[in-house]
Amino acid sequence: MKPQSSSPSELRWNDYVLAHDGDGSIEQLWQAAGAKRRAVYVMAEGFDPRTITGLRRFLASGTFENVLIIAIALPPTKHELALKLAGENIAERTALIAKHNAQLVTIPYPQVSEPRAAGQRIAHSVIQAGHFKDAHHIVLDVSAMPTSIHFALAGGILAHCEKAAKSQEIQIVVCDNPAMDAAITNLGTAAADAINGFTNGLDLEAGSKQVRIWAPVLGPSEAVALRAIRDRLEAREICPVLPFPAADPRRGDDLALGYRQLLFEEMRVNPGDIIYADERNPFDLYRTLSRLNAKFTQTLKPLGEVKVILSAHSSKLLSLGVLLAAYEHHLPVVSAPPTGWSLSPDFDREQLSKHDQLVCLWIDGSPYR
Amino acid sequence: MKDDLAEELLGKIMGWQGPELANYGPALQALAEYKYDEYGTFRPGEHFLESLARWLAQFATIEERRTAFEFVMKRLVFISDAEIEHAIELVYRDIVRPLVRAQVAAARELAPHLVRKLTQDPLFKSFQRRLLILGLSDGARLDRLRRASPELSHEQFALVPTPSDQHVKKMCGKLEKALKELELPGEARFNHVLLIDDFTGSGFTMIREEGEGFGGKLVDVKKNLDALAAKGLLDSNVDVTVITYVASERAEREVVDHLRRAGLPWTFRTIQRIPDASRVVDPAMETLCKNYYDDALEDEHKGNAMLGYRDCRLPLVLTHNTPNNSICLLWIDTSEMPDTLRRHALFPRYERHSANRP
Amino acid sequence: MISYQNPFRYRASEQQRDLRAFLLGFGPAALHMLPEAVWDRLVVLRSAPGAGKTSLMRVFTAESTRAVIDDADTFRDLKEALASTGATEGSSPAVLGAYINLERDYRSLIDISANGTIAQRLFFRLLDVRVMLAFVRAALVLSKHTYPEDVGRIVVRPKNPDAAVEQAARRLGGLDGAAIYTACAAAEKKMLEMLDSLLPVEWEHEDGGHNDLYSLRLLSASELLVDGHLLDVRPLIMFDDGHRLHPTQRSALLERLADRGLDVARWYAERYEALSRQDLLDQVGKEGRDLELVELESIARGAASSDGKARFSTERFEKMLIDIANRRAFKPLSRSLEQEHDFSELLEFEEDELLLDRDADVIKVLREQVANGDARYTEWLQDAAKLSGYEAALRLRELDVLIRRDRDRTQTDMFSQGLTVADSKDRSSSAIREAAALALAQAHGLPYYAGTDLLPKLGSRNVEQFLALCGDLFAEMHAEMTLQRKPKVSAQRQDRIVHRASQRYWKEILRRVPDGHLVQQLVLAIVKMAEQDNIKPTVPYPPGVTGTALHMSDRERLLDPKVRESIPGADQLLAALSNAISFNIVSAELDRSVKNKQVMVIYLNRLLCPMFKLPLGRGGYREKKLEVMAKWMTNPIEGPQHEAAEQLSF
Numbered sequence A: 001m002k003p004q005s006s007s008p009s010e011l012r013w014n015d016y017v018l019a020h021d022g023d024g025s026i027e028q029l030w031q032a033a034g035a036k037r038r039a040v041y042v043m044a045e046g047f048d049p050r051t052i053t054g055l056r057r058f059l060a061s062g063t064f065e066n067v068l069i070i071a072i073a074l075p076p077t078k079h080e081l082a083l084k085l086a087g088e089n090i091a092e093r094t095a096l097i098a099k100h101n102a103q104l105v106t107i108p109y110p111q112v113s114e115p116r117a118a119g120q121r122i123a124h125s126v127i128q129a130g131h132f133k134d135a136h137h138i139v140l141d142v143s144a145m146p147t148s149i150h151f152a153l154a155g156g157i158l159a160h161c162e163k164a165a166k167s168q169e170i171q172i173v174v175c176d177n178p179a180m181d182a183a184i185t186n187l188g189t190a191a192a193d194a195i196n197g198f199t200n201g202l203d204l205e206a207g208s209k210q211v212r213i214w215a216p217v218l219g220p221s222e223a224v225a226l227r228a229i230r231d232r233l234e235a236r237e238i239c240p241v242l243p244f245p246a247a248d249p250r251r252g253d254d255l256a257l258g259y260r261q262l263l264f265e266e267m268r269v270n271p272g273d274i275i276y277a278d279e280r281n282p283f284d285l286y287r288t289l290s291r292l293n294a295k296f297t298q299t300l301k302p303l304g305e306v307k308v309i310l311s312a313h314s315s316k317l318l319s320l321g322v323l324l325a326a327y328e329h330h331l332p333v334v335s336a337p338p339t340g341w342s343l344s345p346d347f348d349r350e351q352l353s354k355h356d357q358l359v360c361l362w363i364d365g366s367p368y369r
Numbered sequence B: 001m002k003d004d005l006a007e008e009l010l011g012k013i014m015g016w017q018g019p020e021l022a023n024y025g026p027a028l029q030a031l032a033e034y035k036y037d038e039y040g041t042f043r044p045g046e047h048f049l050e051s052l053a054r055w056l057a058q059f060a061t062i063e064e065r066r067t068a069f070e071f072v073m074k075r076l077v078f079i080s081d082a083e084i085e086h087a088i089e090l091v092y093r094d095i096v097r098p099l100v101r102a103q104v105a106a107a108r109e110l111a112p113h114l115v116r117k118l119t120q121d122p123l124f125k126s127f128q129r130r131l132l133i134l135g136l137s138d139g140a141r142l143d144r145l146r147r148a149s150p151e152l153s154h155e156q157f158a159l160v161p162t163p164s165d166q167h168v169k170k171m172c173g174k175l176e177k178a179l180k181e182l183e184l185p186g187e188a189r190f191n192h193v194l195l196i197d198d199f200t201g202s203g204f205t206m207i208r209e210e211g212e213g214f215g216g217k218l219v220d221v222k223k224n225l226d227a228l229a230a231k232g233l234l235d236s237n238v239d240v241t242v243i244t245y246v247a248s249e250r251a252e253r254e255v256v257d258h259l260r261r262a263g264l265p266w267t268f269r270t271i272q273r274i275p276d277a278s279r280v281v282d283p284a285m286e287t288l289c290k291n292y293y294d295d296a297l298e299d300e301h302k303g304n305a306m307l308g309y310r311d312c313r314l315p316l317v318l319t320h321n322t323p324n325n326s327i328c329l330l331w332i333d334t335s336e337m338p339d340t341l342r343r344h345a346l347f348p349r350y351e352r353h354s355a356n357r358p
Numbered sequence C: 001m002i003s004y005q006n007p008f009r010y011r012a013s014e015q016q017r018d019l020r021a022f023l024l025g026f027g028p029a030a031l032h033m034l035p036e037a038v039w040d041r042l043v044v045l046r047s048a049p050g051a052g053k054t055s056l057m058r059v060f061t062a063e064s065t066r067a068v069i070d071d072a073d074t075f076r077d078l079k080e081a082l083a084s085t086g087a088t089e090g091s092s093p094a095v096l097g098a099y100i101n102l103e104r105d106y107r108s109l110i111d112i113s114a115n116g117t118i119a120q121r122l123f124f125r126l127l128d129v130r131v132m133l134a135f136v137r138a139a140l141v142l143s144k145h146t147y148p149e150d151v152g153r154i155v156v157r158p159k160n161p162d163a164a165v166e167q168a169a170r171r172l173g174g175l176d177g178a179a180i181y182t183a184c185a186a187a188e189k190k191m192l193e194m195l196d197s198l199l200p201v202e203w204e205h206e207d208g209g210h211n212d213l214y215s216l217r218l219l220s221a222s223e224l225l226v227d228g229h230l231l232d233v234r235p236l237i238m239f240d241d242g243h244r245l246h247p248t249q250r251s252a253l254l255e256r257l258a259d260r261g262l263d264v265a266r267w268y269a270e271r272y273e274a275l276s277r278q279d280l281l282d283q284v285g286k287e288g289r290d291l292e293l294v295e296l297e298s299i300a301r302g303a304a305s306s307d308g309k310a311r312f313s314t315e316r317f318e319k320m321l322i323d324i325a326n327r328r329a330f331k332p333l334s335r336s337l338e339q340e341h342d343f344s345e346l347l348e349f350e351e352d353e354l355l356l357d358r359d360a361d362v363i364k365v366l367r368e369q370v371a372n373g374d375a376r377y378t379e380w381l382q383d384a385a386k387l388s389g390y391e392a393a394l395r396l397r398e399l400d401v402l403i404r405r406d407r408d409r410t411q412t413d414m415f416s417q418g419l420t421v422a423d424s425k426d427r428s429s430s431a432i433r434e435a436a437a438l439a440l441a442q443a444h445g446l447p448y449y450a451g452t453d454l455l456p457k458l459g460s461r462n463v464e465q466f467l468a469l470c471g472d473l474f475a476e477m478h479a480e481m482t483l484q485r486k487p488k489v490s491a492q493r494q495d496r497i498v499h500r501a502s503q504r505y506w507k508e509i510l511r512r513v514p515d516g517h518l519v520q521q522l523v524l525a526i527v528k529m530a531e532q533d534n535i536k537p538t539v540p541y542p543p544g545v546t547g548t549a550l551h552m553s554d555r556e557r558l559l560d561p562k563v564r565e566s567i568p569g570a571d572q573l574l575a576a577l578s579n580a581i582s583f584n585i586v587s588a589e590l591d592r593s594v595k596n597k598q599v600m601v602i603y604l605n606r607l608l609c610p611m612f613k614l615p616l617g618r619g620g621y622r623e624k625k626l627e628v629m630a631k632w633m634t635n636p637i638e639g640p641q642h643e644a645a646e647q648l649s650f
Helices: A025-034 A050-060 A080-100 A115-128 A147-164 A178-183 A223-233 A251-258 A260-266 A282-299 A316-329 A349-353 B003-014 B018-034 B048-057 B062-074 B081-108 B115-120 B122-129 B142-148 B165-181 B217-230 B249-261 B283-291 C016-024 C028-033 C053-058 C062-070 C076-085 C107-111 C116-142 C163-171 C177-195 C214-220 C247-257 C296-300 C314-337 C351-355 C359-370 C375-385 C389-410 C421-427 C430-444 C463-482 C491-512 C516-534 C552-559 C561-566 C570-582 C626-634
Strands: A017-020 A038-045 A065-073 A103-107 A137-141 A169-176 A184-187 A211-217 A241-243 A275-277 A306-312 A340-343 A357-364 B077-079 B131-135 B190-200 B208-210 B213-215 B234-248 B267-274 B316-318 C042-047 C095-101 C154-158 C222-226 C234-240 C265-271 C291-295 C545-551 C586-594 C597-604 C620-624
Touching (some): A017 A025, A025 A137, A025 A169, A038 A147, A050 A065, A050 A137, A050 A357, A115 C107, A223 C491, A241 A282, A251 A260, A275 A282, B018 C463, B048 B062, B165 B190, B190 B217, B213 B217, B217 B234, C028 C076, C028 C314, C062 C116, C116 C154, C116 C234, C214 C234, C314 C463, C351 C389, C359 C430, C389 C421, C516 C570, C516 C597, C516 C620, C552 C626, C561 C570, C570 C586, C597 C620
Parallel strands (some): A038 A065, C042 C291, C545 C620
16 A cells, blocks of 8 residues: 555645636647647547537647547447437547547447446456557546546556556546536436445455545435445444535535435534535545545544545546545545436537536646656 | 524424424524534524524514525525635645746746646745735634645735835845745745735725725735835735635626726635625515614715625625625624614624724 | 434444444344244345345344343343344353355456356355454454454364365464464455456466355364353354345355355345346255245235244234334433333324314215115114214215125115124225225325324335334424424324325435336336226225236246347336335235235335325235236326425425
8 A cells, every 4th residue: 555645745636737618728738748649538438418528629629649539338228319419429529530530449338247347347458458558648538437437447547657657648638517417317326335446445354343434525416325325334434525615605505404314314424524625626625535534544543444435426527536535545435326317308418518618637747747 | 592492482483383393493403503603703602593593583574584594594605614714725725836836837937737847946935935925804814824834934924914114024034044044046035925815795995996096905005015125025026916715706806807907917816706696686585684774884984784785795604704795684783782773683793893992 | 413313314333333322223023033943054034125134134243242241231122032042042142143245346256257267266265255254353252352453362173173174274274363364364455456456457367266165164163262262152154235246146155055064054135136036046945944035024024934934923013113113212202301202102193183173074074975865774874873083984984985885786686674783894894994094084185194003004014214204203203392392293294294205205216226217107007007996986905906916927927038028118117126126116025826826916115105195004906917017118107296395395
């Protein structure tokens, strides 16, 4: 295990590179990382209109050499509207590939008996196939990826590049769009368990005396998943993370009130244990979680092994903060993912896409050397 | 008052029976214990539920009480101490460090994304040390900002917005010593000023049009900075950044606009914006404000505060005090003032300037 | 922790701190659901989630038996119940219970390699090291030592020299506690790290897997010494959540656990799934000889087990639920009321309360409805006239059914003689009375779903579901106490609370259950079918239809992918039914004999009944052909309109 960081200045991403849409700086980051170099753009192949937003912008942003697009197929669906939307995404991708003279590799969705292992399998197969070998610039677009896939992929890419010790640039792109999130309703809830690749010693029988601290990053409509994880973990302390600052300053309170029974009665959360993270900045969440981990591992040491366990119930953007903290400190990440989804009947791709906000995190490479 | 007694009282005031109380009671208790009990100007031993009961009781009809209650449950924005603490932590990490890095990048002609290279450059430490941080008001809580910014020195904070030249001269002396000790490049004068405040509701106090020109705190600061620069204590082209922990969207807009029109190339940053969408525009709530307004606190400077001074209509309470830009029902408390309507505020405001304390 | 606490909403965790809370809230009667022979053969426990199998196992862990024995005054009933199973003897533990959860990591092993043999060997290896670690830990807990600091105090000693046992010990690190701990912890860590690797791993090069459960062999043939003294206890290894294993892992494990040669108690629990091949335990062993099958729901309803005896009954189960609720609420109620009060007592009411002080009106309407001048029923009506209040209303409503039935029956045989009161008693039944009570409530807008008789039924044989409902009831008691009133919850309020809970349960299906929309579709179809019969005033299937049934041969066909291909809607039906059963939205009872055939009976979860105005009694179901049920899934039915929210809800 890597040593636990205690003060923020020792954190890997204490200084970070993050760009939000609006000031053109995302394009600048892409150029700074990979102009005239070989790039690999990893994306999902699904119905979500956000699938294609990043690629469209990326290819238009400048002069990359030999862009290789790795498209990760998602589990098949029979949903008619979804098939139509996915078809539109593929058609646009094909046109973009032709226009920008890029290459395409499609990775089929793996046959797994445990869906949470899918991301790990995909990461292994992409790495084994050598797709990252000659790439200078790797962009992982997680916009349309389920959590279990993007966690393992991002972790796999980071681990691979660290091991290969080549000077590669790694960026994560996410298309944030709360309106789109709201138009896609999650259905069903799978059993709660750790995401493969981020189990990080959660259930070591040898460590069954471990003191568990659970930090769920809260978002709306997740009561069923939160209960499932609560039952699975049986944590000693629960430190929910609420968004602050947030675009809507009531958001944290609304979440706390909405989950009142769950948080204060069923889980007996101490209000003083609630922690905050900037809704727009995954690096702040990363710092907050890192600090939480350092605090508990130090103070509770006399009680035995301490495990801070994370789960993301918020926006995809914020989930990246969970990813970074879990990767750096080897923390388990648990999920109880939806087993399906439905689109609201008046799903209007064009209307909803107007709220797309691209965010780019530069997580490895020249900024950190 | 004990919570269960306050709850019983609330039940009576709101006309709740068991079922309603079973729904609202735990929610109110949770809100109280999660945040609202910590409000700074409650009297010792006084709790939110008690204040809420008193507040609701003053409304004549059950409909009015319901309107007021629903506002509390759905619209009120209460920024707690823990939230302010988090906002303060973000100032150094997410505003100051990137600002200093940008200065280094410009000086060294390096790409701004090379964060490690930039922060390891001796210039980074130098520029960081040459920041001068001024508190625009008591609310700036520079002590806490200092603690949350371990890489800054105590000697670069001044609690007042317009420190005297002797004061700054002394600080420059310490700066010179520090640069020497740390073997850092650069002149022993400040090259970047941060102006810190906790909150601005309308921006009026910060900067406003006055006659031909501009007035307000920032204008005073500007005059003082010019004087300091003339004495060689600041760079002549010193960068200035105004940072508030909380600001209304309107204030942000107006401050930025006024700064531009006043020819000040300063930047304005805030951690938590209270968006225009949060403003109280619900007609029922507006009527309630009108009907229960007490003008006893009005004076010629500030005018009518029915919907908050300068018609800001904020639903906002800050843990240590309620801004006077919030709607009157939240903060105007004349319950103990003779010859008034004796209104109870939900979160009584402590007035810095009061007619009773000239 | 905030100061308002609802004793039904907090789930005690497995941590030591909460163990007492867990044990205090446990209903000891549940232990009587276990068969007698639980120590010498495999015991397979099955139930829907929340029915209490995990709690049942937890009571037998070393932590629990230790706590119960050490604080016998507090846990007197539980101690007696444990002793009756043989888990304790006097004030000593007789069983060393170790708990293993099968949902952890095992299933992922299937995905690591195309080679099934490797996956299986690693599965047994991981299970083995975890069994040993859990066993060592349990031994230390039971002997009041600390884990892992004191592992060195433990020695496993083979009863007889045996090469196979020695080999098993070698595989698991040896016979010394410290050595076992070190070897097993290291093996576990290494396997999990490989399993969790973000980078590709070569499992094919891994040696260390094996194809048997060595741990059970070793423990079977050995004694346990702590500090050199014999610890005279029977090891009990409890495997929970077996449904999370891959089917090949599950059958491989069961096969080994069923081995009668093992001298270790072993329990295996899994979620009840009536629509998988789970029921086929034949290849594992013979029920009653090689293994005991304990289906908690079936025991709860009083079904006989392999020895032909019924260990439990519906009444007893419902009493147990009330007992658990009273235990949970005891402390907070006594504290607030400053005297001892049972939770259930606060839910009791006089029957007449159900009429909401509208006795006169209701009875008048009923009399007019029933009175028809037919002399044949004069005696019945005269008898009913002697009654008053709710009793009268219910009797009149019941007579309405009986008279309609009689008329249907005697149409061809009119003007026969008058009927006696005895006739009416013969022709009635508790099921008809239940139907009458529900119809009475519905026609007159009266409360129905209330009282300590009906509330446990709404738990649908599920402890968790029942306790959640109690939580809603308690919230209202708490509010009444705040208002300085006696925390009695009126029949009307109980009925409202139940309706709200019912609607919430319905709405949550979408997010809680995979293919929730199909499950809802299935429920709506059953309800629609039920309504067609229940609307008939003669109540042909008292107390009313609340379920359906599928011929067992149709069930076989449903499980056959080839058959499903040819029937539109069959795939959706299988998805809907199997998820509905797994999540207890419906209950399924296999092999029920009716009129010379075997059917699978499917009942709606009782908590769904209030929102669809259905009775709680089980009895009425209509059998349907597979083709008919499949068609349900292809014709969407409009969902129910929810009552407007009563209030802002937090």
